[in-house]
Amino acid sequence: DTGVSQNPRHKITKRGQNVTFRCDPISEHNRLYWYRQTLGQGPEFLTYFQNEAQLEKSRLLSDRFSAERPKGSFSTLEIQRTEQGDSAMYLCASSLGRVFRNTIYFGEGSWLTVV
Amino acid sequence: DAKTTQPPSMDCAEGRAANLPCNHSTISGNEYVYWYRQIHSQGPQYIIHGLKNNETNEMASLIITEDRKSSTLILPHATLRDTAVYYCIVRVEYRAGTASKLTFGTGTRLQVTL
Numbered sequence: 001d002t003g004v005s006q007n008p009r010h011k012i013t014k015r016g017q018n019v020t021f022r023c024d025p026i027s028e029h030n031r032l033y034w035y036r037q038t039l040g041q042g043p044e045f046l047t048y049f050q051n052e053a054q055l056e057k058s059r060l061l062s063d064r065f066s067a068e069r070p071k072g073s074f075s076t077l078e079i080q081r082t083e084q085g086d087s088a089m090y091l092c093a094s095s096l097g098r099v100f101r102n103t104i105y106f107g108e109g110s111w112l113t114v115v
Numbered sequence: 116d117a118k119t120t121q122p123p124s125m126d127c128a129e130g131r132a133a134n135l136p137c138n139h140s141t142i143s144g145n146e147y148v149y150w151y152r153q154i155h156s157q158g159p160q161y162i163i164h165g166l167k168n169n170e171t172n173e174m175a176s177l178i179i180t181e182d183r184k185s186s187t188l189i190l191p192h193a194t195l196r197d198t199a200v201y202y203c204i205v206r207v208e209y210r211a212g213t214a215s216k217l218t219f220g221t222g223t224r225l226q227v228t229l
Contacts, residue, residue, distance in 0.1 A: 004158075033216060042202060042219030043159060056216070091158050095214075102214035106158035
């Protein structure tokens, strides 16, 4: 079990640039989640996938944000035209999504700093 | 999902049991109680979950009251490495096997001291 893997772990970018984060879930997990966390706050839900289908998106996911999971395995979260308010830790998580096996496991997060 | 109430912070001496309370008075029948913790700058770590029976694993014990309106996470012998923010979350699990997302509050900041 390699756990949920996120890359890059840290990213510093200039305002206005685009950034992309990648998440590799635990093998065979069909549900994948993205969360965002700012300092002093708990993680906030952004979106989740069941296999390749994006089933729910939070109001936090503005038009500048797009998430994909093209083959139902890894996922990417892209932020276009970054703003300083996008600075946060972006967390990916996955779960098996079966009866009595719904525990969600998180990766170590990707830190974004927009300067 | 039902909301939870946790104290913002707690202290515990190393080697002693840490008892972290959580109130979830509006919990419904198909909602489980989950506990996660987050050590500084790391992703949340799953600890334990339960529906109505007490649960124990290698990390902790979860005691749920009979009316299910509150629960307590017990770390039997706290160490400095248990210093973290602990989140109590209630989550719907459906018969079909799906479950709701996790909705985090602000949690309890546990400080374990020498």
